[in-house]
Amino acid sequence: MSLEIEHLLPRVEKPARYVGSEYNSIVKDWDKVKVKVAFAFPDVYEVGMSHLGLQILYHVVNQRDDALMERVFAPWPDMERELTTSGLPLFSLESRRPISDFDVVAFTLQYELSYTNILNMLYLGGIPLYARDRGDGDPLVIAGGPCAYNPEPLAPFIDAVFLGEGEEAIHEIVEVVSKRRAGMGRRSLLRELSHIDGIYIPSFYDVQYDALGYIKSIVPVEEGIPEKVTKRIISDLDHAPFPARPIVPYLGVVHDRAMLEVFRGCTRGCRFCQAGAVYRPVREKHLETLLQQAEDILKNTGYNELSLASLSTTDYSGVRKLITKLVKRYSDQNVSISLPSLRVDAFAVDLAQAVQKVRKSTLTFAPEAGTQRLRNVINKQVTEEDLLQTAYVAFSAGWLRIKLYFMIGLPTETFEDLEGIADLARKVLQKGKEAGVPKGRLSVTISTSSFVPKAHTPFQWEPQDPIEVLREKQAQLKRLIKGKGLVFNYHDPEASFLEAVFARGDRRLAPVLYRAWELGCRLDGWRECFRYDLWERAFRDTGVNPAFYAQRRFTLDDVLPWDHLDAGLSKKFLWLERKRALAGQITEDCRYGKCTGCGLCPALEIEPYLQEARGDATH
Amino acid sequence: MPRIRVAYRQNGAARFVSHLDVMRAFERAMRRAGLKLSYTQGFNPRPKLTFAAPLPVGMVGLREYVDIVLDEAASPFLVMSRLGRVMPKGLSVLNAREVPDESPNLMAVVHHARYLAKGFTNKKPDLAVIQESLQAFLARREIYVERQTSKGVKRKDIRPGIRSINAAAEDRELRIGMELKAGQEGNVRPYEVLTALQHLGPVQPDRFVIIRTALLSSNGRLVWEI
Known part of the structure; x- marks a missing residue:
């Protein structure tokens, strides 16, 4: 039955978060559909609705006659309060049913600080938090997304985890759930699911620890369960399902525009970057496909902005042609084209100029580290000369502000590297003056995040700086980056610390998560909601030392919590990359040079696909 | 260029949509309808949409009005039928008529x-x-x-x-x-x-x-x- 929730809505800040009925949303006849899936995004509506993966899977599942997908997001505290006091459960947007009415509740794991929201959503939805407490009538709780590559802290809460790109596998999951016979127990259902490539059932694995608390082994405890689960990928992106009719939110969401995925994967090989590791290989769409999809998506949504999405759009081999054609086709319709991230070179500025005819505001680049030495360590192949020249070109072309992203706390970082950041900031500002940007309007923003070691990257073994060190580094930068036109931003080191704990965490963190949730931790990614004091208490109460996960250097001999999960890159390659990093050696992008031997293509029987040969790409 | 007054109803889930979001919904619906909305000149072009009175969040509006200035010739009937097909659920077009250029601003009325x-x-x-x-x-x-x-x-x-x-x-x-x-x-x-x-x-x-x-x-x- 649909729930009567309308009387709660006038009492919450943004009721449109909970009502659905947006253009292109799909409400199916509940009783005529066999398999019901709830896509659960563990953050608020505005964040979740900016996620392309949601739109893709919503489209894929709702295309089936025998299945439906509805959405549910984390409620803001005001709505949580209303639900709790009225005794109503968390409900789906489309048919306003309790999420416990669904066959499958599918969470996406986008960032570690959303984990308490998962517990909270299960709780508010009336679903037992621990997988072992769920009965045959409870939904199957599954999870995917980038953090699924180390889901261990969530292991006891999730029935099944999916590794990789879900466009095809979601059909297989729906089939298994659909064929579930009456009386088929949860365990046999999980066994059936485990036969799907990319599905990992945490409860089918046993983790043993040694006397010192290190992991001794992670082994399957059921017969016929693989020792290692390998990620799934889509080989042909041109023919992959494309949501030509994405939901158009009423509310202003974070990315309030049409999103066109240009390609998937990135092989630039930045050694801290998990996305670059887990989304390999590079698979580009054909130019013709993109033009057609752009046309469809704009026609079906009415957006006035089209964002060319990918991990690094200026790397698309046909980017110049694509942009030229899109600008030509849509500029007289008041549709603007946007590039989410720019490579540090004049070519990128040139492209940005082509798409941004009016209103020149800020241009953003990510040199990531302040000195050439450290940039070599992280394999960010940007030189100071590149950056300064790019800045000069950008300022000359009319941009007034440049924003630079850096990471602090990277392996081997010294004081010189921090000085290097401040130095670059000053030099970029100087370029603005040379280019004649009016003094009052010229500004250079330095935005720093703190390094978080992530699973499946060459830096997965590296420790994170202690909170006090990160704070001291921020203070130093604050002293160094001073002067008219310079702005310095940074993140809470406490949040980065927690991120690192969970990014490299194992199953022993589950009780911490539970305790933190119990104490009231919610929406930890939101500054106004983040309660580090409660987290500290949760670690104390459960006797878990968070520094063991975040600040310890793992060794090659360590069994990593995610060693049984395979993102395609061999551990040998990652270790080699780590060695090269410490030696300051760079590794070329396999798109333009020779194969780096990461191990992915042979393991997944795939090859990178570029739309045009290199050489055409930049000029 | 024609100024078309559209009467619409805002009910169901759409009553929880704020005025600002309704404005944006109309702008997007016009694009989907393939109707050329007129924009103000300048660095930050804004669509020429004038609403009679913002509807407070939570309220149902049985007959609300918006004046839309188009950049092309279009009959009220065309606007009504094309727009009617692409409105989100809960925002329904009821009627449309052309308003003479010299008529007063809708809000002031x-x-x-x-x-x-x-x-x-x-x-x-x-x-x-x-x-x-x-x-x-x-x-x-x-x-x-x-x-x-x-x-x-x-x-x-x-x-x-x-x-x-x-x-x-x-x-x-x-x-x-x-x-x-x-x-x-x-x-x-x-x-x-x-x-x-x-x-x-x-x-x-x-x-x-x-x-x-x-x-x-x-x-x-x-x-x-x-």
């Missing part, structure tokens, strides 16, 4: 509005008692309410803006009809009236569903006709 507030009570409301207290309420010379503004809480006398109030009941449903000053000056919000009337009875103001049934000009004609 709005003078007062009619509302119907409906709420369910636990037992059948006693209409005689309610009528009596309504008379007493309307007999007051001034009725002060507190209004939250950007500069803090302000006290405001809403009595001059109350044109009439009546009550009706059917089974357990209590209905309060109101005609209140609307538009750019002296606007009275129906919720404020309900709050001031709280002693009336068994329904809490926030349990009422408020419906705006008509937007009227100073001579009592529908804004649509002006």
Whole structure:
């Protein structure tokens, strides 16, 4: 039955978060559909609705006659309060049913600080938090997304985890759930699911620890369960399902525009970057496909902005042609084209100029580290000369502000590297003056995040700086980056610390998560909601030392919590990359040079696909 | 270029959509309809959409109006039929007509509005008692309410803006009809009236569903006709 929730809505800040009925949303006849899936995004509506993966899977599942997908997001505290006091459960947007009415509740794991929201959503939805407490009538709780590559802290809460790109596998999951016979127990259902490539059932694995608390082994405890689960990928992106009719939110969401995925994967090989590791290989769409999809998506949504999405759009081999054609086709319709991230070179500025005819505001680049030495360590192949020249070109072309992203706390970082950041900031500002940007309007923003070691990257073994060190580094930068036109931003080191704990965490963190949730931790990614004091208490109460996960250097001999999960890159390659990093050696992008031997293509029987040969790409 | 007045209804889930979001929804719907909306000149072009009166979040609007300036010739019928096909659920196009260039700004025309507030009570409301207290309420010379503004809480006398109030009941449903000053000056919000009337009875103001049934000009004609 649909729930009567309308009387709660006038009492919450943004009721449109909970009502659905947006253009292109799909409400199916509940009783005529066999398999019901709830896509659960563990953050608020505005964040979740900016996620392309949601739109893709919503489209894929709702295309089936025998299945439906509805959405549910984390409620803001005001709505949580209303639900709790009225005794109503968390409900789906489309048919306003309790999420416990669904066959499958599918969470996406986008960032570690959303984990308490998962517990909270299960709780508010009336679903037992621990997988072992769920009965045959409870939904199957599954999870995917980038953090699924180390889901261990969530292991006891999730029935099944999916590794990789879900466009095809979601059909297989729906089939298994659909064929579930009456009386088929949860365990046999999980066994059936485990036969799907990319599905990992945490409860089918046993983790043993040694006397010192290190992991001794992670082994399957059921017969016929693989020792290692390998990620799934889509080989042909041109023919992959494309949501030509994405939901158009009423509310202003974070990315309030049409999103066109240009390609998937990135092989630039930045050694801290998990996305670059887990989304390999590079698979580009054909130019013709993109033009057609752009046309469809704009026609079906009415957006006035089209964002060319990918991990690094200026790397698309046909980017110049694509942009030229899109600008030509849509500029007289008041549709603007946007590039989410720019490579540090004049070519990128040139492209940005082509798409941004009016209103020149800020241009953003990510040199990531302040000195050439450290940039070599992280394999960010940007030189100071590149950056300064790019800045000069950008300022000359009319941009007034440049924003630079850096990471602090990277392996081997010294004081010189921090000085290097401040130095670059000053030099970029100087370029603005040379280019004649009016003094009052010229500004250079330095935005720093703190390094978080992530699973499946060459830096997965590296420790994170202690909170006090990160704070001291921020203070130093604050002293160094001073002067008219310079702005310095940074993140809470406490949040980065927690991120690192969970990014490299194992199953022993589950009780911490539970305790933190119990104490009231919610929406930890939101500054106004983040309660580090409660987290500290949760670690104390459960006797878990968070520094063991975040600040310890793992060794090659360590069994990593995610060693049984395979993102395609061999551990040998990652270790080699780590060695090269410490030696300051760079590794070329396999798109333009020779194969780096990461191990992915042979393991997944795939090859990178570029739309045009290199050489055409930049000029 | 033609200025088309569109009458629309905003109900269902769409009543929880804010005015700003409704504006954006119209802009996007125009694109989907393949109709060329006119934009202001300058660095930050804005669509030429003028709404009669913002509808407060949570309220149903039975007949709301927006004036749309197009960049191409288009008949009201074409606008109505094309737009009608691409509106989100809960925002429905009812009618369209062309408005002469020289007609006044739609917002400036709005003078007062009619509302119907409906709420369910636990037992059948006693209409005689309610009528009596309504008379007493309307007999007051001034009725002060507190209004939250950007500069803090302000006290405001809403009595001059109350044109009439009546009550009706059917089974357990209590209905309060109101005609209140609307538009750019002296606007009275129906919720404020309900709050001031709280002693009336068994329904809490926030349990009422408020419906705006008509937007009227100073001579009592529908804004649509002006």
